[in-house]
Amino acid sequence: xxxxxxxxxxxxxxxxxxxxxxxxxxxxxxxxxxxxxxxxxxxxxxxxxxxxxxxxxxxxxxxxxxxxxxxxxxxxxxxxxxxxxxxxxxxxxxxxxxxxxxxxxxxxxxxxxxxxxxxxxxxxxxxxxxxxxxxxxxxxxxxxxxxxxxxxxxxxxxxxxxxxxxxxxxxxxxxxxxxxxxxxxxxxxxxxxxxxxxxxxxxxxxxxxxxxxxxxxxxxxxxxxxxxxxxxxxxxxxx
Amino acid sequence: xxxxxxxxxxxxxxxxxxxxxxxxxxxxxxxxxxxxxxxxxxxxxxxxxxxxxxxxxxxxxxxxxxxxxxxxxxxxxxxxxxxxxxxxxxxxxxxxxxxxxxxxxxxxxxxxxxxxxxxxxxxxxxxxxxxxxxxxxxxxxxxxxxxxxxxxxxxxxxxxxxxxxxxxxxxxxxxxxxxxxxxxxxxxxxxxxxxxxxxxxxxxxxxxxxxxxxxxxxxxxxxxxxxxxxxxxxxxxxx
DNA sequence: ACTTTCGGTGACAAAATCTGGCACCGATTT
DNA sequence: AAATCGGTGCCAGATTTTGTCACCGAAAGT
Numbered sequence: 001x002x003x004x005x006x007x008x009x010x011x012x013x014x015x016x017x018x019x020x021x022x023x024x025x026x027x028x029x030x031x032x033x034x035x036x037x038x039x040x041x042x043x044x045x046x047x048x049x050x051x052x053x054x055x056x057x058x059x060x061x062x063x064x065x066x067x068x069x070x071x072x073x074x075x076x077x078x079x080x081x082x083x084x085x086x087x088x089x090x091x092x093x094x095x096x097x098x099x100x101x102x103x104x105x106x107x108x109x110x111x112x113x114x115x116x117x118x119x120x121x122x123x124x125x126x127x128x129x130x131x132x133x134x135x136x137x138x139x140x141x142x143x144x145x146x147x148x149x150x151x152x153x154x155x156x157x158x159x160x161x162x163x164x165x166x167x168x169x170x171x172x173x174x175x176x177x178x179x180x181x182x183x184x185x186x187x188x189x190x191x192x193x194x195x196x197x198x199x200x201x202x203x204x205x206x207x208x209x210x211x212x213x214x215x216x217x218x219x220x221x222x223x224x225x226x227x228x229x230x231x232x233x234x235x236x237x238x239x
Numbered sequence: 240x241x242x243x244x245x246x247x248x249x250x251x252x253x254x255x256x257x258x259x260x261x262x263x264x265x266x267x268x269x270x271x272x273x274x275x276x277x278x279x280x281x282x283x284x285x286x287x288x289x290x291x292x293x294x295x296x297x298x299x300x301x302x303x304x305x306x307x308x309x310x311x312x313x314x315x316x317x318x319x320x321x322x323x324x325x326x327x328x329x330x331x332x333x334x335x336x337x338x339x340x341x342x343x344x345x346x347x348x349x350x351x352x353x354x355x356x357x358x359x360x361x362x363x364x365x366x367x368x369x370x371x372x373x374x375x376x377x378x379x380x381x382x383x384x385x386x387x388x389x390x391x392x393x394x395x396x397x398x399x400x401x402x403x404x405x406x407x408x409x410x411x412x413x414x415x416x417x418x419x420x421x422x423x424x425x426x427x428x429x430x431x432x433x434x435x436x437x438x439x440x441x442x443x444x445x446x447x448x449x450x451x452x453x454x455x456x457x458x459x460x461x462x463x464x465x466x467x468x469x470x471x472x473x474x475x476x477x478x
Numbered sequence: 479a480c481t482t483t484c485g486g487t488g489a490c491a492a493a494a495t496c497t498g499g500c501a502c503c504g505a506t507t508t
Numbered sequence: 509a510a511a512t513c514g515g516t517g518c519c520a521g522a523t524t525t526t527g528t529c530a531c532c533g534a535a536a537g538t
Contacts, residue, residue, distance in 0.1 A: 003496080021512090021514085022514065031497080032497065032498045032499070033499090034498060034500090035497055038496085038497085040514095041515090052515090053506085053513085053514080054504075054505045054506060054514050054515085055505055055506025055507055055512065055514085056507040056511070056513070057506085057507070057512080057513090058505090058506075058512075058513050058514070059513075060514085260484070261484075271527045271528075272528095273528075274525085274526055276487085277525090279485095279486095291484090291485055291486090292484080292485080292535080293486085293534045294484055294485085294534055294536055295482070295536045296483080296484085296535085297483075297485070297534090298484075298485085299485085
């Protein structure tokens, strides 16, 4: 029997029975007492909290709060999860937001140094807030999934982005910009960028952007920090 | 050298050098060519995207988008993340929702059998939708974080829940209920439950619930499926 | 056409690791 | 004092992992 399957079996039995002895586990699994004890030790090393009591009527007990899983996530996947949690928190009344944050913190802790740098660079570009009630949200379009890889490359590698923009009057223009930040005011998303053609900072509603493409080789010239700190929901994350 | 350390070393070298040959890796790590090839295969199984080109000038190349991290999350933490993603998707216009879903799917894949069962049981109780515009959302209160452990135990172990409920007129009553489902209509959250005292199904606004406590030993008597399938945003998850 | 370089596979013995039994310790209950 | 129960060190045997070798197919230079 595989070592991994055995560990799973032990956790399953402990969960079901609540309390069990080492010998009972060994009999049920079909492994030796010694092996079960080694497995218990390994499970504790992996972060499972297993209480034990010696003597008559004693046994092992699995702390239900320590049931865990592992996952491998890329930087942008974590970023997407962070956007979800932050955006929901901004929408208010999220009883599980603390828990989701704790989960994200665990995920972030698993990153190595340069991945953390990537993540921070993305987070530095993200601002989530509340939409002011007087804002016009008519003609709300969908944001295309093809925007994601373009934004990721632009933000992480600091490259120019060229796209077609349809403004509020319906006029379409080609823009070449240096992306600076992403502003989320649910349900609206904005790209804050230095417009190279107009030589000024502009806000672009993301549902009005189409056909984004990376411009290779163009250097960033501007660095813009357009918002106050308290708008950013990630003050508690290390940066 | 440990197998895990070797995998980490391979990923580190590939990241740093960009491109490398199998023999180069073997020399640098101090393992045999065959072992490195086995490791590459294992890494690909784990989800790393490693491109390879044969012939002169070829070699291995790690896709930078597959740089990953590991994390250990509990069932409820994953549940909280799922709520965030689903709720945000219900709010509309989420360009990264697909990515967040992919991340969640990876997390869910890391669960062992009984944890998946727990997660499904929680998901079966969750419904996210759009609030109808004519709904009254005055007197919106905060949902206390102390509700979470109570709900988790109630849903997972199918135990009775007793709490103090303040209805729309401000009248407070003690209820003992069998929790059936959680309904999220942002920004409002409802608990759908069988009210044991009134012998009928009731909706409770979660910001009006206080001091929830588990009632040990009470058996569930009802099973309620109050919503159509299309309200549930998790149709693509295995269940 | 031929050679070299490179990823990838199968087979098999050697090396490393895991497993099981054993003796034994300390704590707790009967 | 006896029985129950978790925990540790030790060592031979079972199991898995590793290294070696032969070999294949693809690409690129000669």
